[in-house]
Amino acid sequence: MPTMNIIQAVNSAMSVMMSRDPKVVVFGEDVGYFGGVFRATEGLQRTYGKNRCFDTPISEGGIVGAAIGMGAYGLRPVVEIQFADYIYPAFDQIVSEAARLRYRSAGDFTAPITIRTPYGGGIFGGQTHSQSPEGLFTHVVGLKVVIPSTPYDAKGLLISSIEDGDPVIFLEPKRLYTGPFEGYSEGAVKPWSVHPASEVPEGYYRVPLGQANVVREGADVTVLAYGTMVHVALAATRDSGVDAEVIDLRSLIPLDVETIVNSVNKTGRCVIVHEATRTSGFGAELAAIVQQQCFYNLEVPIERVTGWDTPYPHAFEWKYFPGPARVAEAIRQAVGG
Amino acid sequence: MPTMNIIQAVNSAMSVMMSRDPKVVVFGEDVGYFGGVFRATEGLQRTYGKNRCFDTPISEGGIVGAAIGMGAYGLRPVVEIQFADYIYPAFDQIVSEAARLRYRSAGDFTAPITIRTPYGGGIFGGQTHSQSPEGLFTHVVGLKVVIPSTPYDAKGLLISSIEDGDPVIFLEPKRLYTGPFEGYSEGAVKPWSVHPASEVPEGYYRVPLGQANVVREGADVTVLAYGTMVHVALAATRDSGVDAEVIDLRSLIPLDVETIVNSVNKTGRCVIVHEATRTSGFGAELAAIVQQQCFYNLEVPIERVTGWDTPYPHAFEWKYFPGPARVAEAIRQAVGG
Amino acid sequence: RVPEPPARPGEPVDFSKLKLSDPGSVRRPTVDAAAGSMHDLAYGLIRVLNDDGEAVGPWAPSVSSAVLLDGLRAMMRTRAYDDRMYRAQRQGKTSFYLKCTGEEAIAVAQAFALESKDMLFASYRQQGLLIARGYPILKMMGQVYSNALDPLKGRQMPVMYSSREHGYFTVSGNLGTQFIQAVGWAMASALSADNRIAASWVGDGTTAEGDFHYALTFAAVYRAPVILNVVNNQWAISSFQGIAGGEEATFAARGIGYGLPALRVDGNDFLAVYAATQWAAQRARANLGATLIEHFTYRAEGHSTSDDPTRYRAVDEASKWPLGDPIERLKTHLIKRGDWSQERQEALQDEVTKEIRAIQREAEASGTLGANMTHSPKTMFEDVYQDMDWRLQRQRQEAGF
Amino acid sequence: RVPEPPARPGEPVDFSKLKLSDPGSVRRPTVDAAAGSMHDLAYGLIRVLNDDGEAVGPWAPSVSSAVLLDGLRAMMRTRAYDDRMYRAQRQGKTSFYLKCTGEEAIAVAQAFALESKDMLFASYRQQGLLIARGYPILKMMGQVYSNALDPLKGRQMPVMYSSREHGYFTVSGNLGTQFIQAVGWAMASALSADNRIAASWVGDGTTAEGDFHYALTFAAVYRAPVILNVVNNQWAISSFQGIAGGEEATFAARGIGYGLPALRVDGNDFLAVYAATQWAAQRARANLGATLIEHFTYRAEGHSTSDDPTRYRAVDEASKWPLGDPIERLKTHLIKRGDWSQERQEALQDEVTKEIRAIQREAEASGTLGANMTHSPKTMFEDVYQDMDWRLQRQRQEAGF
Numbered sequence A, B: 001m002p003t004m005n006i007i008q009a010v011n012s013a014m015s016v017m018m019s020r021d022p023k024v025v026v027f028g029e030d031v032g033y034f035g036g037v038f039r040a041t042e043g044l045q046r047t048y049g050k051n052r053c054f055d056t057p058i059s060e061g062g063i064v065g066a067a068i069g070m071g072a073y074g075l076r077p078v079v080e081i082q083f084a085d086y087i088y089p090a091f092d093q094i095v096s097e098a099a100r101l102r103y104r105s106a107g108d109f110t111a112p113i114t115i116r117t118p119y120g121g122g123i124f125g126g127q128t129h130s131q132s133p134e135g136l137f138t139h140v141v142g143l144k145v146v147i148p149s150t151p152y153d154a155k156g157l158l159i160s161s162i163e164d165g166d167p168v169i170f171l172e173p174k175r176l177y178t179g180p181f182e183g184y185s186e187g188a189v190k191p192w193s194v195h196p197a198s199e200v201p202e203g204y205y206r207v208p209l210g211q212a213n214v215v216r217e218g219a220d221v222t223v224l225a226y227g228t229m230v231h232v233a234l235a236a237t238r239d240s241g242v243d244a245e246v247i248d249l250r251s252l253i254p255l256d257v258e259t260i261v262n263s264v265n266k267t268g269r270c271v272i273v274h275e276a277t278r279t280s281g282f283g284a285e286l287a288a289i290v291q292q293q294c295f296y297n298l299e300v301p302i303e304r305v306t307g308w309d310t311p312y313p314h315a316f317e318w319k320y321f322p323g324p325a326r327v328a329e330a331i332r333q334a335v336g337g
Numbered sequence C, D: 001r002v003p004e005p006p007a008r009p010g011e012p013v014d015f016s017k018l019k020l021s022d023p024g025s026v027r028r029p030t031v032d033a034a035a036g037s038m039h040d041l042a043y044g045l046i047r048v049l050n051d052d053g054e055a056v057g058p059w060a061p062s063v064s065s066a067v068l069l070d071g072l073r074a075m076m077r078t079r080a081y082d083d084r085m086y087r088a089q090r091q092g093k094t095s096f097y098l099k100c101t102g103e104e105a106i107a108v109a110q111a112f113a114l115e116s117k118d119m120l121f122a123s124y125r126q127q128g129l130l131i132a133r134g135y136p137i138l139k140m141m142g143q144v145y146s147n148a149l150d151p152l153k154g155r156q157m158p159v160m161y162s163s164r165e166h167g168y169f170t171v172s173g174n175l176g177t178q179f180i181q182a183v184g185w186a187m188a189s190a191l192s193a194d195n196r197i198a199a200s201w202v203g204d205g206t207t208a209e210g211d212f213h214y215a216l217t218f219a220a221v222y223r224a225p226v227i228l229n230v231v232n233n234q235w236a237i238s239s240f241q242g243i244a245g246g247e248e249a250t251f252a253a254r255g256i257g258y259g260l261p262a263l264r265v266d267g268n269d270f271l272a273v274y275a276a277t278q279w280a281a282q283r284a285r286a287n288l289g290a291t292l293i294e295h296f297t298y299r300a301e302g303h304s305t306s307d308d309p310t311r312y313r314a315v316d317e318a319s320k321w322p323l324g325d326p327i328e329r330l331k332t333h334l335i336k337r338g339d340w341s342q343e344r345q346e347a348l349q350d351e352v353t354k355e356i357r358a359i360q361r362e363a364e365a366s367g368t369l370g371a372n373m374t375h376s377p378k379t380m381f382e383d384v385y386q387d388m389d390w391r392l393q394r395q396r397q398e399a400g401f
Ligand SMILES: Cc1ncc(C[n+]2csc(CCOP(=O)(O)OP(=O)(O)O)c2C)c(N)n1
Pocket: B029, B058, B082, B086, B089, C125, C173, C174, C175, C202, C203, C204, C205, C206, C207, C231, C233, C235, C236, C237, C299, C303
């Protein structure tokens, strides 16, 4: 089986779907001839032609609005927003339109569109190339929110998202594009090839939306994470020496609440990790659910390890990023260490 | 002292500030000659002239973008977004600009703007005249989020917001504009005149941001609410016969966490009420904070009574609205009834 | 500097400053003419019917009296429908209503000028499209009453219709969003080598939204087969069209900057609207791209049941509108043609009024808003997603359904 | 249909299809001429310098050689600064850099044509404005290195400068947002009876954002004293200007639809940019409102340090650009005037290079990115709000500062 990094896996997912289904079209800023600023659409225009993969004006609202119209026609648009930080001009089309079409038309019209966008920090992109806005979209009913953490999941989840009948916000952890980053700002960066989940089938396969992945079984504390932070959580677990159970949510909406609740009921402790700012981040919803469903099994308060409630500061990226040290500390605290 | 409803109180706040400070300008769709679709700016153009209060094109992004520029010039713009449901076209200007100016320019430029907008349901406005998007803004660092529940607070909080150096999203519970609605869809609607908080001074006064209001002291359970739901929570408390402590948050950001924590530590029980959809609503953040800070005093899980995770359905408004019956039931459950 | 409308309440109405081309005076370029060669059309006003009801000039379409009579009937049914629903709202039978009185020619003539397979992305003020396409008025009333007949299951505010079957896209409460969606639909049609085209409508006020700009940009760049209509009815609730920039340039002129052909049409002239729409549709079907059409008309009544226009404009403005009433004008033309008469007009009026009343009785038999004759409340949890997730299942239980 | 650029890698470059007006051939309307009377200027190209370096035609400004020499020096300092910072990034001394090579005349000439009190809302590619206004290059380098000299305390990516003192609005990473903000600033100035004006810049690609439309709409409606500049450097990262609609109409033509005067200028011609900007500034100060100016130029290098232009455009495109290099052209003109010589040019080049090198040494003495010579990390929690709330105080403690 070929090994792929996340860029290649995402590219493969789109290519597989474009060859299987003529209704799949891909567009966005710089995605055509150039293949995208992160090269995720590399070769798609050459292979499938300019009608199926093309550049757009710099108009995120226009990109999503046009995609919605194409979806109403019967196509399955997969659009790229160059950075998640630039998705806000499309917010009205996403929230008021894509998320609402099915409901307001009683199923007469739907928006089977996939919005791909790189999110997260760790590349010295400053406050406008580092944001993690997933929490906002989880509050918008009608949207699905998916975040892979490995090449295998990236391809399988993206295929499921493209085939899904509802609009999906597909957030790609850009810091993981080329390697399983564990959050150590110093030291050599591992390539994906060293990671088993970089073995990705050439062809079609799905990873279903709404199924979390227990990436490490453990007895003493449950760590909930997604995207980049899954790898940081695993590293932190190692560093902490605690027998933590690490769960990769994979999709935030729909959420695999069963896997989460079973784990916390078993461990009695829960640490939630995300890179997004803390207040009203998705960690808040997770904490609210866990305390409500696992209340009588919880032995300590649920803790959140997150980005600080500030914009992402260019020079202090590694003071901002919730790295292995902070996560390990929270894990130790949770087990009363 | 004159009695005012919330529309009159909001109008009075703007009038007082326009007369005190020539830098205060008011604009938005239909706010000029007409005085706003809810009449909140009635008479301001007549009194202060077309340079200080004027109509704008139907362009929420333009309204907020222009306000930011005016703020950079040194004015204090107070803009109206006709319905909170229509704030999304301005989302990029609010999130990427207003909220970030101070930080990204290290204090060189700021956005001392106030964005007024009516929110919430109960007027048969359907899904695009009923939304409660406050949760989204609480996740955006750099913004303040204020929601009054009475005429007295509305005026005092709006004056504080206009004088505040940071951008404030000022959400007005439209169902409370003309009376203290308790959530009973049937039966006579009370006017504000029957409510003590409708006594509003003519002149200048402030209600500080970040101070919650304990509207009912109680021993057995803490009910956290804001806006319309404060009155519903009080009615539900009465109906439930439980000695609940009802807290009106008044401002979500900054949040008066001390008052909340002290109350829950006292009662050991907590019910959170909001009209917004549940998942990732502000209730999630409140639950996450309360379980973390009051863990060892909590006797039962924190429950959220909220709007369902669907758009606001026109015909089923009263099945959607979290009315007194649902809140009372949650209060009873919390005290083990 | 803030623009001011011609007349506020109490001020005299004077429309003499309006520059109106004479009927028949505006040239008609060939359908394949270059956009750059017809900027003058964005400033003139295409008019076909003169004051005597004759069809004059190069834009006079060759259209049979039969079609025009269907159009006349559709406009009259639209107006009668509006009147009934407006009253129903006033009688407390529903929460809201919004008429298109005085603007019927635009939606109706365009529906007749387009193919039934073409896709329509309307605003809330083009109910005439549905009626002209033969959508059952009973269903429309069901939607307005949110009763058991409502195809939208009571989820939407009145007038936010939707019908895939009739090529009518679900109306959005958020102004303008449909404009770029229509362009996307048209792009999809073109890249699927389909010959169906799309059409969309926004009001003068809505042109200030970003979606308007997105639509014109994408339509121009990809040469999408779409007709982009701006219905300039002079008012946006209480703001006159100058607040949207209508005094600095016409709304049709917006198209020039994108290299789009732009037409400006007398929106109260059924034949002019029909002809301009045919021209744009032919152009789109010939893969020559999009056309922007400004329909110059007047909102003869309040914005909706929620406002009182006498608070912000002169009472007699509507009656003084120089371009008359679309139904009257088409009637006069048909009589001039010798295919119609005042008697038949009155008979038709009578018939239409009776028809709509009858439908209303039938609709109300299935309930009005608040009468609890809705779809089952448990449907409120459906269609948020294709499949209901655990949250909604639990919440539906919590709700007791 | 998707537009294609003139030449992809490997394809021959041919700019002969470009319609370029002859130097001096475009008329100059009076400053108070009606916007509607000058649509032709949106399609022509205002050029002052001819191939011999002479200033010809009605737009030739009366400007002293002293001012032009200051402009020449500012352009040269800008280019030298860009070169040093670009190399510094390549050497790993910072995360990112972005040059304006080939476009220096636009920012520099406009800075000289405006008053120092006028407010500038730039994109990331107008560093020439700051340099022309005498902002310390040492501070600019501090910002690029996020070191202790950085006025922005290391919070922003390189080139996102901000200086209230120099009337330079904090640069946004989100394209286009500054355009409508500039209009708001100008509206504020006008309603405060202040005579300062605003100016803003976006690129050709950015014109597709909603903010562009908001800006033109508000500027037209309120007649705001603002100059709205579109820098058409032919490329938006890998997308040529046709993807933004530049082949259907000029970007200047966008202004016509809003009733704004629109000028199209040779952006590599210092005198033409200077003259057009003066014209627009006089108009704005006379309360005649906004002007849209398209600066026709070429992005001579990559978009930034993050891309490789040879992957999407022909390598020799830059060298074949028919409108030359702004520094070369101004130099030639000054020599023609008899106020300059090749020798002095070389001497100045030498001086500027040395100066920038010296400043760079000084800047790097205060640290480069990653050298931990930043402001205190605890400053990272400041300026989120005017006063730090409890959340940030606690989080700062958690962070250990
Ligand atoms: C995004 C958005 N902003 C504001 C509104 C509130 N609103 C509803 S109709 C209307 C006026 C629209 O005027 P126009 O576009 O001229 O259309 P008309 O009503 O005249 O047909 C406004 C401001 C809305 N529905 N959506």
